[in-house]
Amino acid sequence: xxxxxxxxxxxxxxxxxxxxxxxxxxxxxxxKYDLREHDYPVELDTLASLYDGLAETGQAGAGADGGxxxxxxxxxxxxxxxxxxxxxxxxxxxxTSWGDVGLMLSIPYQGLGNSAIAAVATDEQLERFxxxxxAMAITEPSxxxxxxxxxxxxxxxxxxxxxxxxxIFVTAGSRATHIVVWATVDKSLGRxxxxxxxxxxxxxGVEVVRLEHKLGIRVSDTAVxxxxxxxxxxxxxxGSPEVDTKKGFGGxxxxxxxxxxxxxxxxxxxxxxxxEELRRVLDEAGIxxxxxxxxxxxxxAAAEFIRMESDFEAAYLLTMRAAWMADNKQPNSTEASMSKxxxxxxxxxxxxxxxxxLGTFGYSExxxxxxxxxxxxxxDIFEGTQQIQNLIIAxxxxxxxxxxxx
Amino acid sequence: xxxxxxxxxTSAVGRNPHPRNFIGTAMRVLTTVTGSxxxxxxxxxxxxxxxxxxxxxxxxxxxxxxxxxFKAVQGGSGEAKRLTTAPKDYFNLTPDDxxxxxxxxxxxxxxxxxRPAAHDADENAAAxxxxxxxxxxxxxxxxxxxxxxxxxASERGVVTNALVAEAMAYGDMGLAIPLLAPSxxxxxxxxxxxxxxxxxxxxxxxxxxxxxxxxxxxxxKPLFDAFDxxxxxxxxxxxxxxxxxxxxxxxxxxxxxxxxxAQLDGKPALFIVESDTKGLIVExxxxxxxxxxxxxxxxLQDVAVPESALLxxxxxxxxxxxxxxxxxxxxxxxxxxxxxxxxxxxYVIPYVNExxxxxxxxxxxxxxxxxxxxxxxxxxSIRLVTLRGAARAEQGLxxxxxxxxxxxxxxxxxxxxxxxxxxxxxxxxFTKEHPxxxxxxxxxxxxxxxxxVVL
Numbered sequence: 001x002x003x004x005x006x007x008x009x010x011x012x013x014x015x016x017x018x019x020x021x022x023x024x025x026x027x028x029x030x031x032k033y034d035l036r037e038h039d040y041p042v043e044l045d046t047l048a049s050l051y052d053g054l055a056e057t058g059q060a061g062a063g064a065d066g067g068x069x070x071x072x073x074x075x076x077x078x079x080x081x082x083x084x085x086x087x088x089x090x091x092x093x094x095x096t097s098w099g100d101v102g103l104m105l106s107i108p109y110q111g112l113g114n115s116a117i118a119a120v121a122t123d124e125q126l127e128r129f130x131x132x133x134x135a136m137a138i139t140e141p142s143x144x145x146x147x148x149x150x151x152x153x154x155x156x157x158x159x160x161x162x163x164x165x166x167x168i169f170v171t172a173g174s175r176a177t178h179i180v181v182w183a184t185v186d187k188s189l190g191r192x193x194x195x196x197x198x199x200x201x202x203x204x205g206v207e208v209v210r211l212e213h214k215l216g217i218r219v220s221d222t223a224v225x226x227x228x229x230x231x232x233x234x235x236x237x238x239g240s241p242e243v244d245t246k247k248g249f250g251g252x253x254x255x256x257x258x259x260x261x262x263x264x265x266x267x268x269x270x271x272x273x274x275x276e277e278l279r280r281v282l283d284e285a286g287i288x289x290x291x292x293x294x295x296x297x298x299x300x301a302a303a304e305f306i307r308m309e310s311d312f313e314a315a316y317l318l319t320m321r322a323a324w325m326a327d328n329k330q331p332n333s334t335e336a337s338m339s340k341x342x343x344x345x346x347x348x349x350x351x352x353x354x355x356x357x358l359g360t361f362g363y364s365e366x367x368x369x370x371x372x373x374x375x376x377x378x379x380d381i382f383e384g385t386q387q388i389q390n391l392i393i394a395x396x397x398x399x400x401x402x403x404x405x406x
Numbered sequence: 407x408x409x410x411x412x413x414x415x416t417s418a419v420g421r422n423p424h425p426r427n428f429i430g431t432a433m434r435v436l437t438t439v440t441g442s443x444x445x446x447x448x449x450x451x452x453x454x455x456x457x458x459x460x461x462x463x464x465x466x467x468x469x470x471x472x473x474x475x476f477k478a479v480q481g482g483s484g485e486a487k488r489l490t491t492a493p494k495d496y497f498n499l500t501p502d503d504x505x506x507x508x509x510x511x512x513x514x515x516x517x518x519x520x521r522p523a524a525h526d527a528d529e530n531a532a533a534x535x536x537x538x539x540x541x542x543x544x545x546x547x548x549x550x551x552x553x554x555x556x557x558x559a560s561e562r563g564v565v566t567n568a569l570v571a572e573a574m575a576y577g578d579m580g581l582a583i584p585l586l587a588p589s590x591x592x593x594x595x596x597x598x599x600x601x602x603x604x605x606x607x608x609x610x611x612x613x614x615x616x617x618x619x620x621x622x623x624x625x626x627k628p629l630f631d632a633f634d635x636x637x638x639x640x641x642x643x644x645x646x647x648x649x650x651x652x653x654x655x656x657x658x659x660x661x662x663x664x665x666x667x668a669q670l671d672g673k674p675a676l677f678i679v680e681s682d683t684k685g686l687i688v689e690x691x692x693x694x695x696x697x698x699x700x701x702x703x704x705x706l707q708d709v710a711v712p713e714s715a716l717l718x719x720x721x722x723x724x725x726x727x728x729x730x731x732x733x734x735x736x737x738x739x740x741x742x743x744x745x746x747x748x749x750x751x752x753y754v755i756p757y758v759n760e761x762x763x764x765x766x767x768x769x770x771x772x773x774x775x776x777x778x779x780x781x782x783x784x785x786x787s788i789r790l791v792t793l794r795g796a797a798r799a800e801q802g803l804x805x806x807x808x809x810x811x812x813x814x815x816x817x818x819x820x821x822x823x824x825x826x827x828x829x830x831x832x833x834x835x836f837t838k839e840h841p842x843x844x845x846x847x848x849x850x851x852x853x854x855x856x857x858x859v860v861l
Contacts, residue, residue, distance in 0.1 A: 002502040003565045004494040005794035006803070011497075020430030025437045032441075042451060043437035049455040050433065081498045272419055279420030291415065291810035292633050292729065295817075309419055309807075310814035314787030317794060321786075324497055338783045387776075394775035397751075397782045398759060404770050 022099025033219035097269030102217035135176035173223025205230030216374035267343035341389035344380030470681025516577025524578035527698035575745030580698030590860035598727035619663035623857030658702025675724035695847025738859025817853030824849035
């Protein structure tokens with residue numbers, strides 16, 4: 001099979017379907033919930049029901065679980081190429097984020113915690129937690145990027161772990177049914193002792209302290225959650241309970257190889273929304289974007305369009321590559337980080353340039369352009385900031401340890 | 407029309423909306439009701455959600471070189487040979503075995519033959535003479551000549567040509583250009599030439615003594631637009647008369663054949679011009695970079711060519727062919743940039759890891775490491791967009807957009823990779839002790855070049 005960067009027909013079906021929800025459900029209510037921060041978007045229940053219906057007929061695209069819960073068709077023969085669950089998830093996310101990235105983050109049963117479960121759960125755990133809506137709780141008040149600094153503890157007491165600590169920036173933390181919590185089983189053993197635990201949100205000892213007021217993705221609930229002697233069955237620890245100081249952090253970190261392309265996909269979706277709006281406005285103004293003429297010879301706005309579209313295209317293809325590698329069982333840490341780094345900076349450049357080009361018209365709440373610019377900022381921060389992605393890429397490319405390149 | 411490319415950009419952002427389908431319509435109606443105060447008031451939200459569930463499941467001036475005579479061959483079938491490639495139904499970034507083998511062989515040649523010759527060739531602004539012969543052994547031209555003319559092509563290989571250009575430029579972009587130029591002419595004749603044009607010229611491109619030749623598009627004019635040429639073709643009883651000045655002509659002094667862009671009836675078209683044609687003068691025009699290419703100008707003064715010189719036969723087909731040739735060459739320049747960009751990155755990595763400052767390798771510092779990270783990421787940006795364009799062209803899909811975007815990335819990011827490469831070597835990067843300053847000059851050229859590397 002030779003090189004081809006077009007998508008197969010079956011993935012176009014996924015895109016088209018996700019687009020319907022993005023265009024017909026998300027866009028019409030996008031401003032409504034931006035203005036009503038913390039109101040629950042009831043329309044999403046309808047969407048969740050629709051998805052359930054589609055899933056039952058086998059028409060649904062894979063969610064944040066990267067398609068692990070679906071029975072994938074085995075590659076036919078040696079050297080066969082898989083275009084599977086990871087690509088499907090990324091495309092789904094791109095399309096729904098084109099609609100509204102805050103709403104996309106609020107779709108029931110498609111939380112980032114679900115990706116974590118899909119990445120590291122045993123089959124038995126997948127059985128138990130396959131049908132939950134799982135939020136992800138990593139960050140604490142005392143650390144952000146330094147995920148190894150987890151201070152939330154999980155102490156084994158009989159058949160139960162007792163969890164104590166405070167988590168912040170938990171996306172969908174108040175709406176999800178479950179929370180995947182990062183906690184240390186032995187602080188003296190360092191990062192190798194950090195494990196993830198599935199905790200039902202309504203469990204005794206789990207308290208949603210407050211919701212954040214934010215710059216963007218205002219429809220998405222960002223919770224502060226406190227765990228106070230929260231006791232959960234020891235089987236709720238995801239992956240192996242053994243503390244392997246040689247293997248270290250790898251277990252929980254591998255989640256990011258799956259989730260970073262998803263966040264890159266969100267950025268690609270929002271960037272495309274803004275570019276399409278710019279295209280519409282340029283058309284109306286009679287400004288033609290000519291791909292054959294040199295960009296520098298055209299109207300400045302058209303030249304900017306071509307510059308931004310080139311970055312957009314690069315972000316899109318870097319993202320598809322990371323997902324394609326995951327589908328084909330190729331190690332993709334570097335490529336996942338490249339996609340996230342590129343898409344994160346591109347979406348901020350594009351959305352803000354479109355606001356600039358549209359002037360007070362784009363700055364107004366009458367359009368969604370200013371909202372996309374506000375929403376974009378988080379996409380260059382969460383799931384690993386631009387700087388963290390560059391650190392990862394640099395260490396890989398330069399073959400350096402985290403002790404050498406800090 | 408001799409081009410099989412779709413007339414419209416089917417991949418452009420904001421040009422290909424999804425129509426609302428029945429599911430979308432149902433979604434809009436249902437959520438309008440679900441989110442309404444009415445539904446809240448009468449507690450009908452849950453029943454609606456259940457309904458939703460149920461309802462959906464080269465300083466010289468000379469005359470052109472002439473070492474051979476191309477005999478016009480007439481009386482063929484009239485049907486030109488065309489290559490096609492079937493559409494593919496899987497996203498895939500792994501080259502197939504043939505692509506892999508060709509790319510590896512060319513890369514080996516690039517590293518062992520081109521790279522060691524690059525410094526002196528740049529200094530002399532000319533490629534060593536034996537190089538052309540050695541590259542002919544590689545067969546990079548004959549892979550674009552159909553089997554009917556003793557070539558090796560059975561289907562279009564735009565991606566393979568991109569991989570070849572990338573691998574050659576990894577060795578040296580300046581040397582790669584004159585070596586790839588005949589391949590660009592072969593590709594152009596194969597995809598757009600008439601039966602007579604193919605029969606007259608193509609067999610020579612399949613042999614061991616491939617004629618030095620090039621597709622010439624560029625003109626020495628500020629704000630040059632390839633689609634609005636100053637070189638003019640005027641109709642005369644015997645055919646056409648060409649007047650104008652062309653630039654960026656590789657191995658200009660030794661070329662035997664040119665495919666030259668000129669404006670015909672207000673639209674650009676390509677004309678096949680043999681180098682010994684009266685009125686054609688070549689002039690050296692070395693530049694900032696890609697000096698090994700032996701770049702020159704073509705001065706066309708009342709150059710008379712026969713009617714059969716118009717590529718593709720009639721004016722409309724000629725214009726369509728011109729469009730695709732320019733686009734394909736832009737992808738070619740981007741592929742060259744990807745190769746040279748990779749050379750920069752591969753050179754810079756060990757340098758920053760070994761060079762010490764303040765008691766440790768400079769790569770231990772984020773200010774240095776992050777530049778390398780960005781170079782790696784943006785190099786992949788150029789490469790992926792170029793490959794997408796090549797793959798689309800190969801399958802007959804529109805690719806003007808991808809060609810423009812790959813070119814923009816080459817202009818912006820390609821140049822940055824060159825500049826950052828020098829910066830990371832500090833003062834050493836500014837000297838000719840290291841190849842990086844040459845690579846930067848070449849990368850500056852890749853975003854400007856037109857024609858020649860027709861994939």
